[in-house]
Amino acid sequence: MDNLLSFLGVNNKLSSVDELLQRIGSRPDGNIWMIIVVNIDDIESVVLDLQDTIVIFSECNTGTISGESGARDLINQISKALEEYLLLWQLESWDSNEWKIFDALRSRLDKENKGGLLVISEQANSLMIHNAPNFVSWLGARIYYLQKGAEILSDEECDRRLAALQEWTGKTNDEVIALAENRQLPTDPEYGEWLILLNRGDLLERQK
Amino acid sequence: MSDRLKFFRRLMSAFEGTSNPQRAVERGFYVNLPNNLVGEITRRIELRPSSVHLLFGGIGSGKTTQLLLTEQALNELEDIKAFYIDVSVVTDISDLKSGALIALAGLHLIQFLSLQNLSYNQFDNIDNTEIENSEQIIRKAAFGYTETKVIETSLTANLSSAISAMAAGSKSVTKHYKGLLSFEKDKSIELILEAFSTLKQAVRNITNKEIVFLFDGLDRLSDSQTFIDSALDDVFAIKNIGIGSVLVGSVVTVYAEKENIASFDSSSYYMPYLDVFENTEAQKFFADVITVRDSENSINSEIRIFLVLKSGGVLRDLMSLCQAAIEEAYVDGSDQVTQEHANKAVLALARSKLIGLTNSGLATLHKVMTEKSFSPRTAEDFELMLTGHILEYRHPHQRFVVHPILAPVIEYMVAGVANG
Numbered sequence: 001m002d003n004l005l006s007f008l009g010v011n012n013k014l015s016s017v018d019e020l021l022q023r024i025g026s027r028p029d030g031n032i033w034m035i036i037v038v039n040i041d042d043i044e045s046v047v048l049d050l051q052d053t054i055v056i057f058s059e060c061n062t063g064t065i066s067g068e069s070g071a072r073d074l075i076n077q078i079s080k081a082l083e084e085y086l087l088l089w090q091l092e093s094w095d096s097n098e099w100k101i102f103d104a105l106r107s108r109l110d111k112e113n114k115g116g117l118l119v120i121s122e123q124a125n126s127l128m129i130h131n132a133p134n135f136v137s138w139l140g141a142r143i144y145y146l147q148k149g150a151e152i153l154s155d156e157e158c159d160r161r162l163a164a165l166q167e168w169t170g171k172t173n174d175e176v177i178a179l180a181e182n183r184q185l186p187t188d189p190e191y192g193e194w195l196i197l198l199n200r201g202d203l204l205e206r207q208k
Numbered sequence: 209m210s211d212r213l214k215f216f217r218r219l220m221s222a223f224e225g226t227s228n229p230q231r232a233v234e235r236g237f238y239v240n241l242p243n244n245l246v247g248e249i250t251r252r253i254e255l256r257p258s259s260v261h262l263l264f265g266g267i268g269s270g271k272t273t274q275l276l277l278t279e280q281a282l283n284e285l286e287d288i289k290a291f292y293i294d295v296s297v298v299t300d301i302s303d304l305k306s307g308a309l310i311a312l313a314g315l316h317l318i319q320f321l322s323l324q325n326l327s328y329n330q331f332d333n334i335d336n337t338e339i340e341n342s343e344q345i346i347r348k349a350a351f352g353y354t355e356t357k358v359i360e361t362s363l364t365a366n367l368s369s370a371i372s373a374m375a376a377g378s379k380s381v382t383k384h385y386k387g388l389l390s391f392e393k394d395k396s397i398e399l400i401l402e403a404f405s406t407l408k409q410a411v412r413n414i415t416n417k418e419i420v421f422l423f424d425g426l427d428r429l430s431d432s433q434t435f436i437d438s439a440l441d442d443v444f445a446i447k448n449i450g451i452g453s454v455l456v457g458s459v460v461t462v463y464a465e466k467e468n469i470a471s472f473d474s475s476s477y478y479m480p481y482l483d484v485f486e487n488t489e490a491q492k493f494f495a496d497v498i499t500v501r502d503s504e505n506s507i508n509s510e511i512r513i514f515l516v517l518k519s520g521g522v523l524r525d526l527m528s529l530c531q532a533a534i535e536e537a538y539v540d541g542s543d544q545v546t547q548e549h550a551n552k553a554v555l556a557l558a559r560s561k562l563i564g565l566t567n568s569g570l571a572t573l574h575k576v577m578t579e580k581s582f583s584p585r586t587a588e589d590f591e592l593m594l595t596g597h598i599l600e601y602r603h604p605h606q607r608f609v610v611h612p613i614l615a616p617v618i619e620y621m622v623a624g625v626a627n628g
Contacts, residue, residue: 019539022539023535023539025213026213026216026217026220026535026538026539027217027220028217028218028220028221028224029217029221030221030224030226030227031224031226031227031228032224032226033226072300100302100430101300101302103428103430104296104300104301104302104428104429104430105296105300105301105302106296106428107294107296107297107425108296108297110226110227110228112227112228115226125563125564126563126564129563129564129595130564130591131430133267133591133594133595133596134267134427134428136560136595137267137268137524137596138225138226138524139528139560140225140524140525140527140528140529140531140532140557140560141528141529141531141532141553141556141557141559141560142528142532142560143559143560143563168541186210187213188210188212188213
């Protein structure tokens with residue numbers, strides 16, 4: 001079984017946070033929710049990473065909401081949130097009942113905005129799968145796995161990806177940096193990835 | 209933003225299966241469902257407007273869309289006013305109280321009356337004060353209220369509160385009563401029903417129409433008993449004062465509460481998943497669902513049929529598969545969805561469905577595949593139906609199958625378990 005699961009797992013395994021961001025960037029407006037499963041010790045750092053960059057790719061205001069006070073409180077916070085895209089975390093203490101409550105209140109997640117992303121551990125993911133079938137049906141295939149640390153590209157892989165981006169757009173690295181400095185960078189998620197590959201993630205902030 | 213990204217976002221948006229279905233209907237994406245229930249429910253309500261109708265079905269089978277279309281069809285009738293309510297949006301259905309649906313329906317009548325811009329003296333035979341009082345009762349019942357009482361020496365009730373208040377130097381006691389849409393019940397159902405009846409009469413007087421409520425979201429009740437004890441009790445109380453209801457329930461309730469449901473004077477409908485393997489009409493319907501959304505033919509006919517079959521006749525899964533395949537095409541730099549993209553989408557959805565599958569669940573799935581029969585009894589059986597691992601078809605004949613996205617891997621997994 002493990003062999004098969006790991007085979008299947010390849011498909012939902014993200015090579016990097018950038019890939020996740022690219023997928024978020026390709027999404028249309030709409031009530032679209034995603035899960036990213038990470039090691040429980042990495043949740044906080046992944047959330048911190050995402051907080052800084054997700055706003056660029058989701059192209060809207062992004063809020064981070066903690067679930068540490070339970071599902072009802074989380075749903076209330078979501079109802080009151082003004083942000084269009086939401087990052088939900090700290091759901092590790094939830095038991096089956098909390099996930100059932102979350103599931104029962106699923107309709108309140110649809111604020112006619114852009115949906116959001118839950119950053120959770122494998123254990124929380126399993127509880128969610130068993131106890132929140134209605135919410136899970138919204139996710140479809142959008143449950144991704146990220147192994148932090150494994151996402152760093154080698155220099156060779158980095159050069160290959162940059163060459164592919166240059167070929168795709170007909171632009172050089174310098175031209176892309178210049179566009180970003182002048183706030184003229186197209187919003188296609190590949191450009192965000194490009195800046196990150198060039199270690200110029202700082203320029204993403206300027207695009208807000 | 210590049211034209212390519214705009215194109216892909218537009219295409220993905222067309223396959224959005226998680227937003228309010230009303231938006232898809234408005235965008236012209238609705239395709240008539242085979243064995244459409246809208247017509248049947250509407251005609252039955254036409255004959256008996258104060259009847260109760262229970263619509264059951266699996267997750268992602270399209271119940272909400274059917275309910276919204278039924279509301280639309282009912283409101284096109286000359287003498288019916290229908291109200292659609294997603295109960296889970298306004299109340300915590302994980303703790304649904306008896307009386308909550310009545311309070312909710314009452315709030316809708318209040319809102320309707322307030323929008324009519326009429327003075328109360330236009331409500332024939334109903335005293336203005338009576339309507340205002342009824343509105344107050346319903347609002348209090350729904351949202352709760354705070355009451356302050358001056359302490360009298362003869363006060364015996366709530367003695368401990370009175371003593372504490374006096375000790376604190378106060379001459380009054382304040383008590384908060386939570387509403388039915390909150391977490392506690394402290395209400396007289398008779399009083400609420402009386403108020404509701406008055407409001408109903410006011411609406412009938414100005415519209416001259418029969419009233420019908422369509423309650424959505426109750427299929428998410430994890431406890432089927434709550435559906436019977438709270439929700440059904442309420443709709444029958446509403447029926448007794450001459451108002452009809454359509455109620456959505458979970459597939460689990462159909463099996464777990466079969467006898468209970470049969471004992472109520474109601475019409476039950478079941479929305480099974482569509483047998484895209486043995487029912488050509490269902491297969492065509494699913495293919496049409498893709499075609500109407502993919503105006504530029506980014507998904508060719510061969511891949512369309514592949515995705516239809518892999519969806520297992522679950523509408524939401526079809527949407528997920530199409531979206532995932534389109535996303536793969538975008539990430540891959542392609543302008544067309546290829547077989548490889550479709551395969552990746554299928555694997556991604558399969559992976560999601562395999563997470564958390566237990567060995568006993570696996571054994572059940574294997575049994576369904578080999579014995580080609582299934583009789584749901586245990587909590588795990590119901591869970592496998594609820595999560596769409598096991599699908600029930602009823603046309604052209606009733607049968608249970610393992611979701612086709614999982615079937616090819618189940619044998620392999622069972623062998624893996626057997627080998628440790």
